Amino acid sequence: MSRLIDLVKRSPIFTIALLVVTIGGGYGLYNYFKDATAGPKTSPSVAVEVEEARVGSLTRTITAVGTLRANQTVEIRSELSGLISKIFVRGGEYVQSGAPMFEIDERTYKAELQDAEARLAHAKVDFDRSKKLLSQNVTSGKKYDEAEANFKVAEATVEKAQANLARTKIIAPFEGLVGLHSISLGMHLDSSKDLVTLVDLSLMKADFKIPAEYLPYVSVGQKIEVTVDGFETTPFPGIIEVIDSKVDPVTHSISARAIMPNQKHILRPGLFARVDVVVGTKSNALIIPAVAVEKEGDQDMVYKVVEGIAFHVPVILGIQEGDNVEIVRGLNPGDHIITVGQMKIRDGVPVRYTLNGKQYTFDEKSMERLQKLLGKGEDAARKEPVPTPTAPAKPAAPATSAKPAGAPVPVAAPVPAAPQAAKP
Secondary structure (H helix, E strand, C coil): CHHHHHHHHHCHHHHHHHHHHHHHHHHHHHHHHHHHHHCCCCCCCEECEEEECEEEEEEEEEEEEEEEEEEEEEEEECCCCEEEEEECCCCCCEECCCCEEEEECCHHHHHHHHHHHHHHHHHHHHHHHHHHHHHCCCCCHHHHHHHHHHHHHHHHHHHHHHHHHHHCEEECCCCEEECCCCCCCCCEECCCCEEEEEEEEEEEEEEEEEEHHHHHHCCCCCEEEEEECCCCCCCEEEEEEEECCCCECCCCEEEEEEEEECCCCCCCCCCEEEEEEEEEEEEEEEEEEHHHCEEECCEEEEEEEECCEEEEEEEEEEEEECCEEEEEECCCCCCEEEEECHHHCCCCEEEEEEECCEEECCCHHHHHHHHHHHHCCHHHHHHCCCCCCCCCCCCCCCCCCCCCCCCCCCCCCCCCCCHHHCCC
């Protein structure tokens, strides 16, 4: 001790340092005991957005993928050989049923018709003569039969020549859109060459497959909606035209075909399509927004707010329609479910929000009601209806963070207990 006194007398700097340490240590002890007697501080609540779980009706819809097909498609091909003498259509044009598309040089086929007609005239003369002679018993029945046969062959030859001459004009079998082609005047054709594709776009067909388990809910004439790539904002209505007669044993699915109008001819064959088929409806379903659901491993979870505290609770999902999903188990009608802000909170964090024009937050009254709920056990607390909203208030600072056994422990902000549970 005497050595310390001597050091103080001889070193003013040491004296100043000793005073600083003494004052700082005293201030630290003061703050420590002040915080200990004041109890734990409550963290500020987190702003979130909330919606109520409600009861309503949902429609169960499955989406199948498919491909669009034209109502009719044909490859135009010449039945004759010859040179192209006329071209009436260009690629991309619409043609009416029966309109000419191409013409083959007809001179050869005209000559064949004239030759056939001359042979027919000669055969007719022979047949008439044999018929007259047979009536007079001047000729035999055999010669008469030969003359009759030659006459009929000549008639058939004329009909064939007339048909070939008509085939030199290639006409459209139905109204439709002409595909691109590379046919030129003077080009030689034969009967094996495709000229152009003609497509009927008045109706479109969507071929798709559905799981076999939904077969009892699908029937011919059932309405569907088709969404096509490039036209996502415009669903096209249609009806199921035919369902296949057998189920694919490998994929356990069944093929179906739907038809839909295409008056403006904006849909084309080959487009990828998504077909929405309604396979059932459910009334009195408990509904929440699908964005409120999170995955935790294989378990679906949502944040449910009770007295201003967010609890992470497991749920079982049912039917989903658009942005809404059915809750089969885990929630009750009227429960407040967090839809925006889940990334900012954890289980047991105080939250604040506005719902239907009313403000909700965690305050002293919320603490008292929550303690009563927690006294009934965790399960009872999570099933209690949401209380009457209270005005925002500055959170109080009770003595300790003690809580009843079995109650969920707030992580970011411990739930204060009653003052009598405080420890010195």
